[in-house]
Amino acid sequence: MKELPAPVLAPADFQQRLLGWFDKHGRHDLPWQRDRTPYRVWVSEIMLQQTQVTTVIPYFERFMARFPDVGSLASAQQDEVLHLWTGLGYYARGRNLHKAAQVIVDKHGGELPQTLEALAELPGIGRSTAGAIIAQSRGQRAVILDGNVKRSLSRLHAVPGWPGRPAVERTLWALAEHFTPQERLADYTQAMMDFGATLCRRGAPDCPSCPFNDVCVAHARGETRRFPESKPKKALPTRTTLMLMLCDNRGRVLLEQRPATGLWGGLWSLPQFDDDESLRAWLDQHAPGSQLDPPQATFTHVFSHFRMEITPQSARVERLDSVGEARRWYDPAQPDRLGLAAPVKALLTSLAPFSLTAAPGP
Incomplete structure (x- = not known):
């Protein structure tokens, strides 16, 4: 497999189409977009891992009301943190968020690190989450590759294979890097996530409304449901x-x-x-x-x-x-x-x- 398949569009054209769609149809008033700080963006990104926006919003608002800053989160008891996480699932996220807050207070003076490398060293923060935090809160160029972005890029280029395979993931990272702009990073990052969540959906993509329907390889083949390819199934024990x-x-x-x-x-x-x-x-x-x-x-x-x-x-x-x-x-x-x-x-x-x-x- 080539590291980077021939992109369907030049980066500038891709960005123009995506941001044009986002300006009209994207989400611009989410709670973490108001009073945007690195802390609020970080908490929202952790909650949004494998969880839909509509589910996260009330949890985020309750969490912010109790823990408005990293210091209050770091000093809290784990029981109270997990109480506010109850029902959100994937509880390791809540435990890691609490641990990371303590590391931030102890080793970073109570401020989230400003580099991808330092952010990714914190518990519960991987490469894509670190990129989202940097781009959304500081407007710096950083690449993301969450599930929504993987799905969109897989369909757009008909990338074969399950995205969890290292070779396939490397290809998708290369495509994400290729298209990421130098400006409007917060909007672009949100646009990529919104596009996958609301338009290029997993089960029922809205291809007629898609700004890329004239160049999407999976759509041209009539194979949008094939991509991204599923993880090889094993019977759940x-x-x-x-x-x-x-x-x-x-x-x-x-x-x-x-x-x-x-x-x-x-x-x-x-x-x-x-x-x-x-x-x-x-x-x-x-x-x-x-x-x-x-x-x-x-x-x-x-x-x-x-x-x-x-x-x-x-x-x-x-x-x-x-x-x-x-x-x-x-x-x-x-x-x-x-x-x-x-x-x-x-x-x-x-x-x-x-x-x-x-x-x-x-």
């Missing part, structure tokens, strides 16, 4: 787990904090067990005299790389004086500000008759 909903006589539910790394790292969850035998053994040891209710219906929670079949198991205990380390009682009627795994949050809000009010949104 399935895991099973029992989630213990242990309630005391005050209607509180026992939670335990997940390890800092791995699945739902740092979040609070219901105690999990591989089978009924291990669950009962745990109860015998930690909550003797507890009463088990019939298990609830199993439901499935899908992750990017596996499926989890969850069976909730309710139990009641009159009293449990010591819950041990990394565990706490949680009152659904007066919920603490904790980061909760999404299926756990759903279970806690459905704990009638124990729950008097639903837990608030993230």
Whole structure:
């Protein structure tokens, strides 16, 4: 494969068409475009990774209200950061955002680094995200290649292969570099993301409205749905787990904090067990005299790389004086500000008759 296939347009023509479309149809009033600072752009870019703009907006606004600057984020407890991330998914993003804020305060004087290299060294910031932060917040020339840009360039040039393959990704980076201008970098970067998100969409691209429909190779071939080519599929493995909903006589539910790394790292969850035998053994040891209710219906929670079949198991205990380390009682009627795994949050809000009010949104 050639490193750079013949571009369909000269850079100036490509930029003129894209920015002309953006000026008329792009998004110009997103929350992070108002009072634009490196910090606000950074938080928005992390939230927007694998998440749609409409989903991100309310999370971003709540996050900014609580953490208006990098110092307030760095000094916060991880639980509060993850609480505001609950429901947004991909929780490593929230943990890395918190860690990066602490690094920025400790090593960069509370200011986001101004170079791509220094930004990319921070937790959770890769090459494309660093480029977006630089271009959007400082107007400096930087290249981006997020999922939207990969899709658009793949279709425009009918680039064969899955973009996750290193050789294909190198080709797309070369094309992105070729088209990136020297001016209007913030607008150009937003335009590339908007174009892929609203026009050159994954499932139903709006080819008649596209400013490149006369030169798009995939469109000319009638193969827009083929590009970009999909990752070779593997059957998602399935895991099973029992989630213990242990309630005391005050209607509180026992939670335990997940390890800092791995699945739902740092979040609070219901105690999990591989089978009924291990669950009962745990109860015998930690909550003797507890009463088990019939298990609830199993439901499935899908992750990017596996499926989890969850069976909730309710139990009641009159009293449990010591819950041990990394565990706490949680009152659904007066919920603490904790980061909760999404299926756990759903279970806690459905704990009638124990729950008097639903837990608030993230």
